[in-house]
Amino acid sequence: MYDGPLFFPVTPFGADGEVDPAVYAEHLESGIAAGPGAVFAACGTGEFHALAPDEHAVLVRTAVRVAAGRLPVFAGAGGPLPTARALARSAAEAGADGLLLMPPYLVRPPQSGLVAYTRQVAQAGGLPLIAYHRDTARLDVATAVEIARLPHVVGIKDGCGDLELLARMITAVETELRPSGKPFRFFNGLPTAEATAPAYRGIGVREYSSASFAFVPEIALAFHRALATGDEALVGRLLAAFYLPLVELRAAVPGYAVSLVKAGVRQRGRAVGGVRPPLTDPTPEHLDRLRVLVDAGLATLATLPESTDR
Template sequence: MLTGVLFFPVTPFTDSGDVDLDALRQHITAGVDAGPGGVFVACGTGEFHALDREEFAAVVRAAVDAVGGRVPVYAGAGGALGLARQFARTAAESGADGLLLMPPYLVQPPAAGLVAYTRAVAQETELPVIVYNRANARFDEATAAEVAQLPTVSGFKDGTGDLDLVARIIPAVREALGTSGKPFQFFNGMPTAEASQLAYRALGVELYSSAAFAFAPDVSLAFHRAIEEGDQERIDALQRSFFHPLVRLRQRVPGYAVALVKAGVTLTGIKAGPVRPPLTSLTSREAGELEAILTAGRAVLAS
């Protein structure tokens, strides 16, 4: 079972557009040294959508090597069904400990079709699978309960922000699992999840992905401690100075949920490089805004 703050590293690229495995190892090593509960590599923040299978395999292997067994390593899989199956097998062969199942490609599937999609990918390996409820992959109560009963499905990550639905899915899944004793976890997977974590926590969802951890692990971990300790004053201060400004910058351009994290990693001294098309990178002015947000967040820690 996963605990603590979940680290979603970026995938660094060189100026020529190739995957920079040395920078990736440096990035992941520094992150794991800070103390996350798990590493989710080549997922949304890691530009899963932009990697071919050979690159994906190299990224997962590099992550597993850098982590060295200290925490679990999950890898993304998704897109077209045939490719999702290939990526699932590749993740297992490359040493990953689990899978985050990303949405299927393009189509708007009915919820029942997502069960078949999840089953088809999950049966490719024995790795635990966390399903990602977002974008065009939206489960309802019945289908969330159905996929939760698949043997290797171990978690449900919500990125829709539909708290009304999540509040109904959680008890539906718990009832479906009944007395089976099967370990199962719920995750807040919203971009900049800290901004919504108090609301998710009220529903019993304690785990969340932290994009901020990739470039500001000190701020991310301080917020997590404040949540765990019920330190509302520290929570409010970090929201005001860091997370809410980060959300406003993120919402300025589609895809900035990834681009600003890459820019933040570069600010730490690890050259993360540009994002791949169709995403676009921050402007130099926006990178300056991000640096100011980071400075303001750390000022709260210093106080």
């Protein structure tokens, strides 16, 4: 489980603007065949924020069917509490293996409210749940410990990037759970997580979301392998050629963390359509820059020995 970059597929929309399950199945199959550690369907890169409940159900059912037990399928759940509970139940009914709990909408709740929110969604789905530490769901150390004690919660995904805080969370959670032996994981959930993966690895966080896996799985896998084997030279080359320029391009427009990924999937031949408002698709200039940096990343791989990049 999780032995590979975590795959966050995009959600394809057809010419009519509706979800296209057939294209989604093709996108999933090609990604799963490449060898990720898990699939996270209808989550951030999959435009969770822009999906109707019935569309969410179609995506999760399709992911479970295509995965066919080959690897875990986690589904996004979140938003207003009744919606989050309904999505958690729907994902369980569809056969999902777990949930990624997205932050609640708009309000910045107190820490006790985040615990109650997590507890109720976890109870509704009855599935292993990863809590997302970001935006309107920023946890302090004591809250992270309290959430980690909840029966169905199996991990925390960090989207804040405060490594000092995260290190304290990890230590406190591990100390709390050690007597029970409860398995628990922390995940790097920053956009373009490869850019920070070496730093996260330094405090013991090895799993990370790989948005790039959706459109350049060969680069994502080579980077993941290089990081795991301590090939610092290759990690540095891929950061310089691909990941750090992608971070720079991503920062050009809000929402590009999703829009660029979807554009990359389109550029590599999958008819997934554009993003739904309020996100916007990349400009022609930014699409050209995306092509250049993808070519640079692939060119870096082309210089490697066969045994290194395969």
